[in-house]
Amino acid sequence: MHIIFQCPVCGRQSMSAPQSPQAAVGCECGWSRNEGAGDFAGGSLSRCRICGCEDLWRQKDFPPALGLFFVAMGIILSSVAWSKHEPALALGILMGFALLDMLLYTFMGDMLVCYRCRARHRKTAMDDHHPKFDLEVAERYRQQERRSQEKAGSQPSER
Ligand SMILES: [Zn+2]
Ligand SMILES: [Zn+2]
Numbered sequence: 001m002h003i004i005f006q007c008p009v010c011g012r013q014s015m016s017a018p019q020s021p022q023a024a025v026g027c028e029c030g031w032s033r034n035e036g037a038g039d040f041a042g043g044s045l046s047r048c049r050i051c052g053c054e055d056l057w058r059q060k061d062f063p064p065a066l067g068l069f070f071v072a073m074g075i076i077l078s079s080v081a082w083s084k085h086e087p088a089l090a091l092g093i094l095m096g097f098a099l100l101d102m103l104l105y106t107f108m109g110d111m112l113v114c115y116r117c118r119a120r121h122r123k124t125a126m127d128d129h130h131p132k133f134d135l136e137v138a139e140r141y142r143q144q145e146r147r148s149q150e151k152a153g154s155q156p157s158e159r
Contacts, residue, residue, distance in 0.1 A: 003016045012027065
């Protein structure tokens, strides 16, 4: 498992790759959390390994920037072919990149993202029916965060 998270203590973007799925996770600054056994239910990850939040959404572990890059490359290369009067090649290139994009998307695994702290759990065991992103749940966490910021006396961030 790989977890990409923002450390709750030092605030740095950090990555943790625990020895076993249930082993402790931690940051270079010394923060660590060792509640792995409780984070799994029936072998699937059911809680955020960073903050213990039970709401996680499932999404493709596929960086959107990479998908955009393929689309852009396809367009650039096919317009080169088009300008050299090779319409069949231009079309082939476009279709090739679209196919590559689709294949990658299909074969990349899923990851689980925490609604509360946004930690990303990659290469983890998960329930096949784990729900995808839900706007209502996200909104609930957003408001909770705002309330706790107000309580802490700091201004809510404008986003
Ligand atoms: Zn830290
Ligand atoms: Zn979390």
